[in-house]
Amino acid sequence: MTDSFTVSSSGAERRRARIRAGLGRRHLFERIFRGLGVLAILIALALVGSLFWMVISKGYPAFTQANLETEVYFDPDIIKVDPPPQQQPGQSAADFRAQRLAWQRQVTMSNWNRVVEQAVRAAVPPGLEITAREATALVDAGERHRLRDIFVENPGLLGERLPFTMLASADVDNWLKGTIDRDLPDERQQLSPATRALADQLLESGAIQFKFAWHIFTNVDSRSAPASAGLAGGLVGSLYMMLVVVLLAVPIGVASAIYLEEFAPKNRLTDLIEVNINNLAAVPSIVFGLFGAAVFIKYIGLPLSAPIVGGLVLTLMTLPTIIIATRSSLRAVPPSLRQAALGLGASRTQMVFHHVLPVTLPGILTATIIGVAQALGETAPLLLIGMNAFVAAVPGTPFDQSTALPAQIYLWQGNENRNFFEARTSAAIMVLLTLMITMNAIAVLLRQRLERLK
Amino acid sequence: MTSLFRSSLQGVAAPPTALEAGDGYQTVRTPDPKAKPTRLSAHDVCVFYGDKQALENVSIDIPERSVSALIGPSGCGKSTFLRCLNRMNDTIEGARVTGEITLDGENLYSPQVDVVELRARIGMVFQKPNPFPKSIFENVAYGPKIHGLARSKSELEEIVVTSLKRAGLFEEVKDRLHAPGTGLSGGQQQRLCIARAIAVGPEVILMDEPCSALDPIATSIIEELIDELRENYTIIIVTHSMQQAARVSQKTAFFHLGKLIEEGPTERIFTNPRDKKTQDYITGRIG
Incomplete structure (x- = not known):
């Protein structure tokens, strides 16, 4: 001591x-x-x-866009068309349709650019000289199609004047928002000096106003009319992919996790499976894209750029996440609960479905939502199965060509038009982030609610 | 078929260790002339966890409608033996059981025995109260439900109420049968687990240190309950408390290092043990 x-x-x-x-x-x-x-x-x-x-x-800034309040005159001198055809008694439906198509072609052939130019001129303050080209540069290229469609719907407008709100062109929008350097010399500006001056004056007079751009959510992508380009195609494409992921990855993932954790014998084979599930979780997503291109498109022959293929590839990517998270929440169930059920004479299946699963449900749900949210933001595999193609349409089914939100961001940020690579890209990112944060918030709320219920 | 199964298992089991049955230990047995007839009995039961032998050639007869206590220091194999009786050891990875345990002459480990049916006949109460995270009613009703014991809702309710009454819990919870079972106190939870086990109508109830997580008052309530239950059930209780064994049981078995050292009438074991190890344990010299 x-x-x-x-x-x-x-x-x-x-x-x-x-x-x-x-x-x-x-x-x-x-x-x-x-x-x-x-x-x-x-x-x-x-x-x-x-x-x-x-x-x-x-x-x-992308969520508000410049709009020109003006008046449209459906000038009969410009729109030179016959009255729309009426179905005659005895005339076949096919004939009538052909006649109507011919009339529509006539309408389309009219010089709608002139109608737009006149509408812009109606808003121009007196004394300002401006060419036709400079005037039409003020509004989005898609507006002439919108006017035509309105006229086709309602031919009675011929010769009428109509107060009308036109979407300003992307260049004007950017000029007014100040994203274009105003000190650049004329030859480096997108718009002519007259159009720029006109835009400034119209903004000052209140004819041009910034309004919330709902069409970001309802329009599809467009390159010829950049101001009206929207995310609808990407939103619906992503939605279809999420649907495929939820329908495939959740049941397969949860079922395999339950089998591996509760029923499978612990031997070399299940060890091997476990190791490979972990490996699968670590595989770079671009490899899944290559796999999708090789198997789903080349071998099985599913269509290119289709949400179904994207969904399948993302399912493969999400599966390990869901399996691993479900297994760990199953493992967290106290053994006393299993013993209680088994001791009463419940079979293994009854033990799992009556007692273990209800307790792990919040964990499984959270894992699923977080896995799906991850899949929602995944981009690399989509590039390899053609979802970065320019698709100006909302897919009707998961088998139609489509784009997806992250692929849309990729496309837009690579576009040379300032409208796209600045504001639109950030706006699309905001939409994507909002979706993901919402999903994660739902996961947290759901978990708290379910755990309080226990 | 049964004998073939047994012999093959024993062939595999023969352990080349010092604990080998061959080194021959003899359980000291004191017969009880007042004991009730035997329905459950074990012969030469050995349990292995992997390579480790946890239980060595245990043979014992359990009289019906009485309380038998298994005592011994920690790790002596008494809980292991208890879990053999309703084959809960099956759920442990790497556990292996040899020997024979019979209920009414039928070997529990014969391949014809359905373990689900077996556990309906031999219920179990665990060390820590483990009610399901469901309502009190559902906790008790679960067993009868999965075994299809109640033909109607009213019959199920009757089973639940009767079981709760037998477990002495009904008066305390009759106004909140649909409150969660996990909200009860520890002692109430354990009585709920007893009610849950009773509701299936078992012939034998195994209790694995049912009071070790409870305070003295809750313990005495459970002990009284056990004393009442032996009118109708064969009860086997594992306990660390020698006083508890002395209070509630009619038969006591003393385990030490995987061996059944001595068994006999409880008052005999506690007043006049014949084996030195038993004496050392009950006088507190080992443990």
Whole structure:
């Protein structure tokens, strides 16, 4: 026995002194470690904060767009068309349709650019000289088709004047929002000096107003009419893919997790399966894309650029996430619950479905939603199965050609038009992020609700 | 078929260790002339967890409608033996059981025995109260439901109420049968687990240290309950508390290092043990 361990009062005194001598260092260590932890969190928060700040500050202008309030005159001198055909008694439906198509062709052949130009001129303050080309550059190229469609719907408008709100062209929109450098010389500007001056004047007079751009959600992508380009195609394409993922990955993933965890014997084969599921989770997503292109498109012959293929590829990617998360939440169930069920004479299946699954449901749901949200943002595999093609249509079924939200972001940010690579890209990112945050929030809420119910 | 199954298992099991049956230990047995007839009995039961032998040639007869206590220091194999009786060891990876356990002459480990049916006949109460995270009613009703014991809703309700009454819990919970079972106190939860086991109508109830997680008051309530239940059920209880064994049981078996050292009438074991190890344990010299 050494002296320091004796119970004498001097020994106790010395022990306390020795402990006290080390205390300062110990507390300092703790303070340093805490400080480092706080610093790490602050850095992470700053990075996330600057990400959101950049995306939102760049993206939110895209949600409002310049609109020109003016008056459209369906001038009979420009729109030289016959009255629309009426179905004659005894005329076959096919004949009538042919006649009507001929009339529509006539309508389309009219010079709608002139109608647009006149509408712009109606808003031009007196005294400003402007050419036809400069006038039409003010509004989006899609507006002449919109006017034509309105006329086809209602031919009675011929010779009428109609107050009308036109979408300003992307260049005007960008000019007015200030995303184009106003000090650039004329030869480097997209718009002529007259159009720029006109746009400024119209904004000042109130004829041009910024309005919320609902069409971002309802229009499909467009390159000829960039101001009216929207996300509808990508939204629906992504929706179809999520549907495929939820319908395939969730049942397959949950079923395999339950089998592996609750029923499968523990042997070399199941070890091998387990290792490979973990491997699958680590496979780079672009490899899944190659696999999809080789198997689903080349071998099975599914259509290119179709959400069904995207969904299948994303299912493969999501499966390991769901399997691993479901297995870990099954493993977290206390053995006492299983014993209670088995001890009463429940079969293994009854034990799983009556007791284990209800307890793990919140965990499985959260895993599923987070897995699906991950799949929603996945881009690389989509590029390899042709979902980055320019598709200006909303897919009717998962087998139709389509684009997807992340692929749309990729397409837009690579576009040379400022309208796309600045605001539209950020806006699309905002939509995607909002969807993902919403899904994650639902996961958290669902989990809390279900756990309170227990 | 049964004998073939047994012999083949024993062929595999013959362990080349020092614990080999051949080194021959003899359980000290004191017959009880007042004991009720035997329905459940074990012959030469050995249990292995992987290569490790946890139980060695245990043979014992359990009299019906009485309480038998299994005592012994930690790790002596008493819980292992209890779990053999309703084949809960089957659920443990790598566990292997040899020997024969018979209920009414039928070997529980014969391949013809359906383990689901067996566990309906031999119920179990665990060390820690483990009610399902469901309502009190559903906890008790679950067993009868899965075994199809109730033909109507009213019959099911009757079973639940009767079981709760027998477990002495009904008066305390009659106004909140649909409240979650996990909201009860520890002692109430354990009585709920007893009610849950009774509801299936078992012939034998196994209790694995049912009071070790309870306070003294809850313990005495459970002990009284066990004393009442032996009118109708064969009860086997594993306990760490020698006082508890002395209070509730009629027969006691002392386990030590995987061996059944001594068994006999409880008052005999506690007043006049014949084996030295038993004496050391009950006087507190080992444990």
